[in-house]
Amino acid sequence: MGKASRLFNGQAEQTLYARVTPSAEQREFLQQQWNALADHLSAQLARHGYPIRTWLQGSYKYGTLIKPVRLGEEYDVDLGLYFEWEADDDEAEPTPAQLRDWVQRELMAYQAQHPELKKVSQPPKERCSRAIYAQRFHIDTPTYHLDPDTDIRRLATLSDKWESSDPKRLYKWFKQVVSGGDRDQLRRLIRYLKGWAAVAFDGAEEARPSSIVLTVLVAEIYRGMWLERLGGMDDDDALIAVIKAIHEQLSESRDVWNPVDDRESLNRISKEAWPAFMTRLNALRDCAENAEGAEDEFAAAIAWSEALSFLMPLPEADGVEIADPRSSSALMQIPDIQVEVGNEWEFKQAAATYRNEVPAVPKGHFLRFTILNPQIVPAMAQVEWTVRNEGNDADTIGDLGHARGGIGMHSVEERTSYVGKQYMDVVVRCNGSVYAARRVAVHISESKALAPRATPRAWITLRSKKGRRR
Known part of the structure; x- marks a missing residue:
């Protein structure tokens, strides 16, 4: 049995699969958007005299779409456009560049009527046009010639060349x-x-x-x-x-x-x-x-x-001490983390101070995390601070976390941006080995009230074996 299988796709509080996979609501929203665009393009492009087919392809079709995991990233949806005609050497046919121009023009016309489509990439990409939406996704429109007699597909490139390409055959192979x-x-x-x-x-x-x-x-x-x-x-x-x-x-x-x-x-x-x-x-x-x-x-x-950074969840524990196999004693004490809360995106004076957990804090506040007992940290140890975000707010923005660290980095600053239970995970490494870890839960709410103090509870501490990176 895999050591971390519960954290991949099991019954853990957080799993890697849930962290990277869009929800049913997110997939349905994307489907509504590409359906609307497909209907428009099918109707308008048919005016050029050729039957039009559309076919969803790429990660959405394969069932392997992942969420945007960092700020600024977008969902990627691929909508194939197929112009049908029988290949005949005696008759003139549209060039690849013509097909691409027709598609680009219709995307621009669609943008003018639909404010949710904020931009059409100009110039287009070599193998597709791109429609960029305000809701953090884009639709790529690779354009093809489809011969209905032979069922052969050719991709139209911006450089006015045909490329042999058959995404449908590849999808059938995958299935x-x-x-x-x-x-x-x-x-x-x-x-x-x-x-x-x-x-x-x-x-x-x-x-x-x-x-x-x-x-x-x-x-x-x-x-x-x-x-x-x-x-x-x-x-x-x-x-x-x-x-x-x-x-x-x-x-x-x-x-x-x-x-x-x-x-x-x-x-x-x-x-x-x-x-x-x-x-x-x-x-x-x-x-x-x-x-x-x-x-x-x-x-x-x-x-x-x-390898997976903030995407990989950690076990549900407040602290982890690492046992030295030679003595069975801990390599170091688990560090205590002080969290100071500053008002409204700046830190002039702490509005509240907590230790090892923030039980309730509003959005839009400033946080400073500090190791209270830095003397226990080895002199040349690397201190890693990893934010793991989750919940609807973080998903909507597309910000699942980030990580930073350095020798002697005993303090970092963050802001409360997303409602939900978020984590700041602190890991201390020395010469490639983990020496201790502390998980600081930060409970962010829409309420304007700060918790007066943490509610006493039983802290969960794990003991792990010392392990060196190869």
Whole structure:
């Protein structure tokens, strides 16, 4: 059984799957928006004399869509537009550039009538136009020629070329890879790796793997794991196996071949950006192996959090002490955290002060977190502060958290922005080993009242085994 399986897709207070997966309401909202746009484009583009079909494709279609996890990120929906005509050498046909121009013009016309569509990217992208909405999502509209006689599809590019591309065949292939509960787990594994890609490539966006590359890699590897799947696999065990296999495959070759067209490599990461990708993939494999070798849930969760950052939840505990296996004593005392609350986005004087938990604080306030007993922290220790947000407010804005840290960073400042139970997690590391951890729950409400003091309660402390990163 996987050490952290409960935190991936189990009965934990927070799970990785829930943190990255859109709610049913969010998916329904996106569906309403792309349906409205599809109806408009189908009716207006048909005036050019060709039947129009639309087909939803990409992550939404595959069931692997993830939430935006950082401020400024958006949901990505792909709406394919298909112009139908029979290919005939004797008759003139629209060029790829003409199709793209027609689509771009209709998107601009739609924007003029619908204020919720705030922008149409100009110039368009090489392989699609993009409609950007105010509600943190965009719809890409790849445009195709469909020959109804042969069922062959060609993608129209901005550079006035046709590309062989058949997203429908690829989707059919994906649906046939596995079935039932295995397909559900496959989709979860893809979402986990898309979450990793969302947080691991800051400053190296050109090295970030595409959704379709991750989807094909995971699907092909998972299909080959039929023997392991016979007895059932927890999500974290399956993810470890998939990560190792991806690492081995991509260490040998950059190519990720299209399973329905072996002439096309889906990987578009450039040769120049490839070293940055491999550096992060190497780190992901190291984290997976550390999680595999962990002796308990907390150690496994900490290992995964090195790759997944604030997306990876931690066990429900107020503090964690790490036992030295040579003496069974704790490596260090769990740090106590003082939280000072300042009024209205600035800190002139503390309106309230709490220790290790903030029982009630309104939105729009300033917080300062400080280690009260810094003398217990080893001199060269790295102090990591990780914010894990959840709830409707954080989902609506698209801000699931962030992390920062440094040697001697005994204090950090934050603001209360989202209603709900949020966490500030403090982890102390020395020479690569975790020495102690403290979870500070911050209960944020719409109320304007501060809690006068924390209600006495029994604190939950875990003990974990010392584990060094490889």
